[in-house]
Amino acid sequence: MDLQEITERTLAGDKRALARLLTYIESGDPSGKSALAQLHKHCGRAHVIGITGSPGAGKSTLVSQLTLELRRRGNKIGVVAVDPSSPFTGGAILGDRIRMQELIGDPNIFIRSMASRGSVGGLSAATRDVVRALDAAGFTHIIIETVGAGQAEVEIVRAAHSIVVVMAPGMGDDIQALKAGILEIADIFCVNKADRPGADQTASELRALLTLDQRRKSGDWTPPVLKTTAATGEGVEKMADELAHHLSYLEQSGALQERRERQARSEILALLYQSMITHMNLTIGKERFGAIVGLVASMENDPYTAAAILAKELGIG
Amino acid sequence: MTDQQQPIVIEGSGNAQRPIRVLVAKPGLDGHDRGAKVIARALRDAGMEVIYTGIRQTPQMIVETAMQEDVDAILLSILSGAHMAIFPKIMKLLQENGVDDVLIAAGGILPDEDIPAIEAMGIKGNFGPGAKTQDIIDFVREHIDKDRLQKPLSAIQQSGSPVEDPKAGETAK
Numbered sequence: 001m002d003l004q005e006i007t008e009r010t011l012a013g014d015k016r017a018l019a020r021l022l023t024y025i026e027s028g029d030p031s032g033k034s035a036l037a038q039l040h041k042h043c044g045r046a047h048v049i050g051i052t053g054s055p056g057a058g059k060s061t062l063v064s065q066l067t068l069e070l071r072r073r074g075n076k077i078g079v080v081a082v083d084p085s086s087p088f089t090g091g092a093i094l095g096d097r098i099r100m101q102e103l104i105g106d107p108n109i110f111i112r113s114m115a116s117r118g119s120v121g122g123l124s125a126a127t128r129d130v131v132r133a134l135d136a137a138g139f140t141h142i143i144i145e146t147v148g149a150g151q152a153e154v155e156i157v158r159a160a161h162s163i164v165v166v167m168a169p170g171m172g173d174d175i176q177a178l179k180a181g182i183l184e185i186a187d188i189f190c191v192n193k194a195d196r197p198g199a200d201q202t203a204s205e206l207r208a209l210l211t212l213d214q215r216r217k218s219g220d221w222t223p224p225v226l227k228t229t230a231a232t233g234e235g236v237e238k239m240a241d242e243l244a245h246h247l248s249y250l251e252q253s254g255a256l257q258e259r260r261e262r263q264a265r266s267e268i269l270a271l272l273y274q275s276m277i278t279h280m281n282l283t284i285g286k287e288r289f290g291a292i293v294g295l296v297a298s299m300e301n302d303p304y305t306a307a308a309i310l311a312k313e314l315g316i317g
Numbered sequence: 318m319t320d321q322q323q324p325i326v327i328e329g330s331g332n333a334q335r336p337i338r339v340l341v342a343k344p345g346l347d348g349h350d351r352g353a354k355v356i357a358r359a360l361r362d363a364g365m366e367v368i369y370t371g372i373r374q375t376p377q378m379i380v381e382t383a384m385q386e387d388v389d390a391i392l393l394s395i396l397s398g399a400h401m402a403i404f405p406k407i408m409k410l411l412q413e414n415g416v417d418d419v420l421i422a423a424g425g426i427l428p429d430e431d432i433p434a435i436e437a438m439g440i441k442g443n444f445g446p447g448a449k450t451q452d453i454i455d456f457v458r459e460h461i462d463k464d465r466l467q468k469p470l471s472a473i474q475q476s477g478s479p480v481e482d483p484k485a486g487e488t489a490k
Contacts (some may be wrong), residue, residue, distance in 0.1 A: 002469060009470075016415060019387040020470050027335035029466065090336055091361035097382065098371040104378045111385055115336070115366045 003031050007038050009136050014149060015110060018137050022112055024205050025133060026126045036129055039136035046078075046135040047247050048142045050160030052182065055148025057166045058192040061230035063145050067103055069240045070141050079206040081145040081154035082123055085115040088245035092116075094225050096145060110139065121155025122146035128159050128267065151181040160267050161259060162246045164188045164239070166205075169198035187246050188240060194227035199244070203227055276314075284313055324395055337365045337461060342379045343372045343406065347397035352425065356392065359450035360457070369422045376406040380414060389461040390420040392453075393440070401434065408438045415471035420461045425447065 009017030024032035051059050051066075062079065067077045071312075082094035091117035103109045112134075114123045123146060134142050144157050156163055165186035191203045205227045216222065224242050228235035250256035280289065292310060295301040310317025340444035341357045343350050356369045368386050370378070377457050383391050395403065400423065411419070423435060432443055442456045464467075 006470060014473070016384050016473065017470060019385050020466075023335070023387045023466065027466075085366075086361065086364075089362055090368045091362040091364045092336075092358055093361050094366060094386075096367045097368065103373070104381055111382075113368050113386060118335075157459070 001034075008033075010039070010133065012189030013044065013138060015107075018110065018133065019112070020132055022130050025116075025129045026114065026124075028126070032129070039133060040070075042136035043132050044135065045132075046139055046142045047159045047162070047243070048131055048135070048144065050144045050146065050156035050163040050245060051166060052146040052149045052153070052156050052163065052185075053152065053190075053192075054168070054171065056147075057168045057171075058228075058230045058237060059148070059166050060096045062098075062164075062166055062190065062192060062228060062236070062239075063143050063226075064100045064103060065230050065233045065236040066239060066243075067109060067143060069236050071106065071108065072175075072238065075140040076138060077110075078131075078139035078142040078144070079103070079109070079111040080114060080127060080130055080134070080142065081111065082114045082116055082127060082147050084147050085117050085124075087118075090117070097172075098271070110134065110143055112296050116147050119155070120153070122149045122153030123155045123159060127262075131159060133136050149182055154182060154185050157185050159255065161250060161256065162243050164189045164190050166190045166192050167202060168193045169196050169202045187221065188239065189223055189225040190235075191225065191227045194233075194235065195229045199227055201240050219283050220254075221255075254306065276293075280310070280314060281310050288313075320347050327458070337390070337457065338369045338386060338388045339365050339377070339382050339457060339472060340370070340391045341394065342370060342374050342382070342391060344374050344403045345378065345395050345399045347395070349374050349437060350394070350398055352396075352454065353394040355395070356450060356453060363454040363458075365454075365457070376385075376392045376403060376410050379399060379407055380410040381417065383411070383419060384414055384416055388419060389465065390422065391458050392457075393421070393423040393425075395423065395425040395427075398426065400425075401431060404440060406434060406438070411485060413473070415473045417471050418462050418465045418468065419430055420457065422460075424453075424457065 002050050006017045006021055008020050012046055012099060021035055022173065025036065027151050051063055051245060053059055056106050063079060063081070067079060070077050079100070083092055083094045083096060085092045086259060094113035100111060103111060112130060114124050114127060114130065119125050123144070127144060131142050132143065144156065146153060163185050166191065167180060169191060191199050191206070193199065210223060210225070226235055226239055226242065227237060230236070250259065281283070296303050296306050308317055339360055341353050341360070343353050357369045360367045367383065369374070370382055379391065386426065393404070393407070403425070408421070411417070416428050421440045422442040422444070423440050427445060428433060435443060441460060444453055
């Protein structure tokens with residue numbers, strides 16, 4: 001395997017090389033990391049769009065329609081679709097492609113399914129790196145479809161520029177919209193299945209609640225509430241327009257740079273945490289760590305003291 | 318304890334480990350996918366990542382999906398009787414796209430007299446009615462190319478150029 005060749009072929013638009021690179025990245029292979037280091041300077045051009053919402057809200061169908069619309073506008077689209085891994089076996093059924101049949105065969109569309117592999121925030125650990133590789137490969141728009149998300153799966157804010165929260169009518173009253181979490185992260189709300197009863201009510205409740213947001217200053221982005229019927233494509237054109245508006249808002253207001261910095265910060269910290277764990281395994285060792293864990297589990301020690309002991313032994317406490 | 322409870326991972330270089338990725342594909346026009354779903358679920362429970370794309374897939378769709386998803390194996394499920402028309406097209410497209418490191422297996426209704434021809438195409442392990450899911454799991458695990466990621470990636474073949482032996486690099490270590 002020649003990493004240089006794979007990187008070059010990826011940059012030249014070879015889909016098979018890109019697919020293989022994504023496998024290296026996803027499996028945590030060291031070659032994936034060195035390829036990413038090389039590709040980094042080619043990144044930063046794509047508009048990264050996150051689509052999230054509860055299971056069955058219509059995310060995959062909406063992603064399919066949005067991709068077709070962005071294609072009609074002459075763009076090149078990468079789709080990353082995340083589905084959950086079993087916490088018991090690690091296995092997964094990756095079924096988002098079932099709703100994306102129309103996208104297959106277009107050389108300007110690339111779809112990759114990913115299993116969450118133990119991550120709990122709605123993405124997998126490697127999702128951001130996969131997005132980075134697609135960005136370097138020249139995709140103008142990258143759409144991330146999260147795992148069907150409940151209330152707190154908000155990891156997407158650390159991966160996307162624009163976030164669409166997809167809801168279906170009849171999923172709860174307006175108290176749900178008052179709660180913290182997923183509804184706070186929306187740049188665009190999408191009430192999907194708008195041909196069903198209750199869509200207007202859901203949309204107007206959302207709009208009403210948005211007016212209560214005290215944090216938003218004048219000139220800030222106000223999330224539009226859209227109605228879509230993904231099965232027919234109705235409302236998707238408007239959604240693509242709003243996504244473009246949001247991107248220009250981000251660029252003009254300086255918020256894009258802020259988001260990038262926020263994302264870079266969290267990413268660096270996550271990597272630092274990882275290397276600390278690796279360092280701990282190499283220096284203190286799993287046995288010593290296991291012994292400390294045992295003391296806490298048998299109530300002989302408390303977790304705070306245990307962490308302080310470990311920090312001291314690592315030379316950072 | 319059966320293998321079904323053991324997550325199946327492939328040792329990569331360094332500390333990298335990854336689950337086996339499998340595409341379960343239904344080529345042709347039959348709309349009956351109970352069997353494909355049972356197998357997809359069994360492979361999932363064996364710790365594999367299973368990409369399932371639904372019914373009525375063309376050879377192009379199957380090959381493109383396998384390529385983008387970089388799967389270790391493609392399991393073709395077909396009941397319509399069109400296998401002798403569809404399988405050669407799939408194999409040809411795989412070759413043209415340089416996909417020479419993926420295990421291809423088939424199942425469904427495949428008459429005994431067609432099996433030698435199917436195997437000659439490079440499609441291994443034909444699982445008909447009554448096949449045990451554990452046998453399919455074991456088959457995939459034994460026959461995928463576990464060193465795939467360490468090997469050079471074949472270039473996309475120009476149509477009409479000499480095509481490599483599709484079985485090269487397919488044997489497990």
